[in-house]
Amino acid sequence: MSTTTPDAAPAKTPVRAALASFMGSAVEYYDFFIFGTAAALIFPSVFFPSGDQAALVMSLATFGFAYVARPVGAVILGHLGDRVGRQRILMFTLVLMGAATFIIGCLPTFEQIGWLAPILLVLCRLMQGLSAAGEQAGASSMTLEHAPDHRRSFFTSWTLSGTQGGQILAALAFLPITLLPDDSAFKYEWAWRIPFWLSAVVVVVTFYIRRTLHEPPAFEEAKAEGRLAKIPFVELMRDHWRDVLRVVLCAFIAAVSTVFGNLALAYGKEVGLAESLTLWLVVVANVFALGTQPLFAMLSDKIGRKPVFIYGAISSAVFMPFYMLSMSGGSTLLTFALAVLTFSCGYAAANAVWPSFYGEMFPARVRFSGLAIGTQLGFLMAGFAPSIVAAFGGVQQGGWVVISAFTAVICLIVTLAALTARETKDVPTATLGVRLPAAPETAQR
Numbered sequence: 001m002s003t004t005t006p007d008a009a010p011a012k013t014p015v016r017a018a019l020a021s022f023m024g025s026a027v028e029y030y031d032f033f034i035f036g037t038a039a040a041l042i043f044p045s046v047f048f049p050s051g052d053q054a055a056l057v058m059s060l061a062t063f064g065f066a067y068v069a070r071p072v073g074a075v076i077l078g079h080l081g082d083r084v085g086r087q088r089i090l091m092f093t094l095v096l097m098g099a100a101t102f103i104i105g106c107l108p109t110f111e112q113i114g115w116l117a118p119i120l121l122v123l124c125r126l127m128q129g130l131s132a133a134g135e136q137a138g139a140s141s142m143t144l145e146h147a148p149d150h151r152r153s154f155f156t157s158w159t160l161s162g163t164q165g166g167q168i169l170a171a172l173a174f175l176p177i178t179l180l181p182d183d184s185a186f187k188y189e190w191a192w193r194i195p196f197w198l199s200a201v202v203v204v205v206t207f208y209i210r211r212t213l214h215e216p217p218a219f220e221e222a223k224a225e226g227r228l229a230k231i232p233f234v235e236l237m238r239d240h241w242r243d244v245l246r247v248v249l250c251a252f253i254a255a256v257s258t259v260f261g262n263l264a265l266a267y268g269k270e271v272g273l274a275e276s277l278t279l280w281l282v283v284v285a286n287v288f289a290l291g292t293q294p295l296f297a298m299l300s301d302k303i304g305r306k307p308v309f310i311y312g313a314i315s316s317a318v319f320m321p322f323y324m325l326s327m328s329g330g331s332t333l334l335t336f337a338l339a340v341l342t343f344s345c346g347y348a349a350a351n352a353v354w355p356s357f358y359g360e361m362f363p364a365r366v367r368f369s370g371l372a373i374g375t376q377l378g379f380l381m382a383g384f385a386p387s388i389v390a391a392f393g394g395v396q397q398g399g400w401v402v403i404s405a406f407t408a409v410i411c412l413i414v415t416l417a418a419l420t421a422r423e424t425k426d427v428p429t430a431t432l433g434v435r436l437p438a439a440p441e442t443a444q445r
């Protein structure tokens with residue numbers, strides 16, 4: 001039986017896979033993050049009956065509904081990804097996300113149709129969640145399986161760099177809208193819809209780019225030889241449930257991103273920061289992260305996944321209180337510096353490494369399912385983090401204490417879970433996730 005490894009693949013294949021993953025993730029998460037931005041700044045006044053604190057909490061909760069759909073989507077899309085192929089599922093997730101986002105831009109307001117408006121908003125958000133459930137897992141699996149053994153972390157990190165690109169585009173798309181006065185009818189009737197409609201254009205472009213990418217050779221060979229898992233979910237939970245649980249707990253780290261990128265928008269507004277300034281904080285931090293994440297990934301290819309990932313978790317907990325406190329301190333330059341330190345030099349380390357760190361825990365036959373189910377269950381914490389913290393006063397004066405305490409607890413859980421994982425940087429791709437028989441004990445001399 002012949003064995004095809006990523007090292008035997010043409011040199012351009014890992015680059016093409018990384019580029020396709022970057023572009024696809026950028027589009028998917030542009031769509032995903034414009035919802036989060038709108039939920040913090042626009043939707044409380046458009047889709048809910050009042051503009052008070054309760055409306056903000058309800059609006060942030062709609063952001064979290066996508067994370068409820070994601071575990072269901074992970075089981076379905078993970079099964080199909082491990083049975084049908086990575087590329088086909090990635091094409092489907094792209095179209096689904098684009099359609100849901102465009103429809104959101106067409107929804108009537110609460111003033112026009114009452115409670116049906118937020119109900120329709122939640123349904124569209126659930127569609128976004130189903131799509132996102134398969135995007136990162138599929139893109140990470142495909143890129144990892146195309147990459148050479150000694151550079152897996154570097155190439156897979158571009159999937160997450162795509163999410164940074166999407167968040168940058170989302171923030172830039174909303175910047176002109178934040179410059180409109182709050183009493184502007186145009187701002188709340190039509191202007192906010194434009195970023196949602198623009199997604200249709202980039203979806204078409206990315207669809208064309210992604211369709212040129214082929215399945216990884218290892219997957220094609222396994223399919224031809226009938227070695228695919230018949231029911232990936234059953235095999236995953238029977239043989240790899242510990243790794244699934246480990247990924248779930250490690251994936252709590254994503255709550256740092258939603259706190260930084262979504263909740264901080266609402267908190268900044270409460271303490272007097274201009275909406276445009278809070279969006280620029282997100283843009284600048286993500287731009288720097290585009291540079292630091294590949295460096296962290298390259299470092300993990302040298303010293304291992306665990307130390308880099310754990311550093312990202314611990315540093316996020318340490319830096320977050322200083323960043324949040326600086327928002328009410330009056331120094332814009334200091335706030336920008338701490339935003340970069342917290343996100344680009346702290347959280348970005350964990351964000352860069354997790355596609356390889358999690359993906360390498362599973363064999364190829366259940367990798368898509370393992371990545372999808374583990375991460376999406378963990379991302380439930382990320383999805384509801386803004387509304388949970390907001391409910392405990394995190395977006396009120398002095399809310400930086402609540403936000404910092406929440407972040408610290410999350411990062412402690414993540415660190416403890418990561419410490420139990422195996423180090424996989426030196427394991428060949430072909431044997432990742434494979435339980436090898438224990439070596440016989442050496443006879444005592």
